[in-house]
Amino acid sequence: MDLMHHSSAFLLPSIPSDRHLPPLTYALVVLNQSLPRFTPLLWMHARLHLCADGGANRLFDEMPLFFPNENASDVRRSRYKPEAIKGDMDSIRKDVLDFYKSIGTKIIDKSHDQDTTDLHKCVTYIRDSSQDLDQSNLCILVAGALGGRFDHEVGNLNVLCCFSSLRIVLLSNDSLIYLLPRTHCHEIHIETSVEGPHCGLIPLGMPSRSTTTTGLQWNLDNTEMNFGGLVSTSNIVKGEKVTVQSDSDLLWTISIKKL
């Protein structure tokens, strides 16, 4: 079974290159929640920047607050202009829509689709506009995906399942989550300066019959997990490397350190 490497190096100011691994191309989706404090860093690493509907209000209102000594309009126009805003457009304010239209952001109104979330719509856009890339090297960072309305959080987790062959990382100020597909063995490099030690491994949608890990305080050894029985929460990473192998897709979550 092929090995898949994971790292949260996108939380570092500069992403170290690894001679043995191809570099990832990042895309950023801004959701309609308070921007995590490291959003400017994610923006800098990303090649493509999208707002999901009301996420554009957050970018407009909150990005200038990270730069209190700079002119807000300059911050919006010259440094943090999203390539596209996509969604059903029921949350974006008119002044914000008009502003981004006027500076050339592409507006994709999918108000006729009331069956998929705005995040789902944005991931479809990124996938379809990255067809020239090897999609195993594409990584979609989602800012503001956790903490907040529980139905939205579950919708965001469902997007991980809908696009299980894409790397998608859900982020808040406090934690990050991504999917470990059952098709691979996983090696997770822990960026100890910015993440951990609290972590979890959670089966989603169905029980997992067998999971084996290394690098955790409470490792699993061919262990079954299911809701109603054991799920691995409040676990602790012990070093810089965690490995996971399972017969089902699992969510990996790890805490993000405060400054």
Ligand SMILES: Nc1ncnc2c1ncn2[C@@H]1O[C@H](COP(=O)(O)OP(=O)(O)OP(=O)(O)O)[C@@H](O)[C@H]1O
């Ligand atoms: N409180 C929240 N918690 C987590 N994610 C959120 C939250 N609010 C919004 N999002 C995410 O941001 C995206 C855009 O938000 P927006 O408020 O524009 O959505 P919406 O579809 O208008 O929401 P609603 O269900 O309130 O009509 C959503 O698709 C969701 O992924």
Ligand SMILES: Cc1ncc(C[n+]2csc(CCO)c2C)c(N)n1
């Ligand atoms: C069974 C079912 N439940 C809820 C919705 C509502 N819904 C799901 S995604 C979405 C778009 C949000 O921007 C909306 C309104 C539906 N269509 N079908």
